[in-house]
Amino acid sequence: MGQYVRYFVQFFIILLFQVLILNNATLHWWTQPANFPVFTPYIYPLFILLLPFETPVWLLLVIGFICGSVVDTFMNTPGMHACAMILIAYLRTNVLLALLPKNMKEYKQQSPSVKTMGWPPFLTYSAFLILIHHTVFFIIELWSLSNIGYLILKILASSLNTMLLIGVYLLLFSRRAASLQR
Numbered sequence: 001m002g003q004y005v006r007y008f009v010q011f012f013i014i015l016l017f018q019v020l021i022l023n024n025a026t027l028h029w030w031t032q033p034a035n036f037p038v039f040t041p042y043i044y045p046l047f048i049l050l051l052p053f054e055t056p057v058w059l060l061l062v063i064g065f066i067c068g069s070v071v072d073t074f075m076n077t078p079g080m081h082a083c084a085m086i087l088i089a090y091l092r093t094n095v096l097l098a099l100l101p102k103n104m105k106e107y108k109q110q111s112p113s114v115k116t117m118g119w120p121p122f123l124t125y126s127a128f129l130i131l132i133h134h135t136v137f138f139i140i141e142l143w144s145l146s147n148i149g150y151l152i153l154k155i156l157a158s159s160l161n162t163m164l165l166i167g168v169y170l171l172l173f174s175r176r177a178a179s180l181q182r
Helices: 002-024 057-075 080-099 119-142 148-181
Strands: none
Touching (some): 002 057, 057 080, 080 119, 119 148
16 A cells, blocks of 8 residues: 555656646756747656556556646646657557566566666666657647757757656655665
8 A cells, every 4th residue: 555655646746846847947958049949848757657567558548648637737738748648658568578678577566767677778768758758749739840850859858858857856766765765
């Protein structure tokens, strides 16, 4: 039961951080030259990435839909975040199977993390799914491929900043979780 409470608290913290802080922070890489995108890093997909290995796909899809719908509600983007979250929830298990050195059944009661996977595989796993999430979201948001350079720049800049925030999150909370278990 304690594990479920921990995931609920993690879900709540990540969503609060996304909705209250990141959604209200517009980031610029430079002083916004002509048509350079203003972007918001989306860290909320991290919740799907950190769920236990044995989480069934149907539950990942439901959780992805709920998480995306909550963000959609606060950002007034009907279904766009939910669509991107459902896609990465669906792909998550296959990406893990491709990256893990062992069979997923050998990771009983564990979650994808730096501790269980190591830094390079975990960063590859999270960067791949974040890139897919951002690509789907921004294609739906812009709904046009007429300015492909703008779209690619927005996807890459947002993905890079999201990965930086995920790295900070992992550094802060991985140490704290390890110290709490001792």
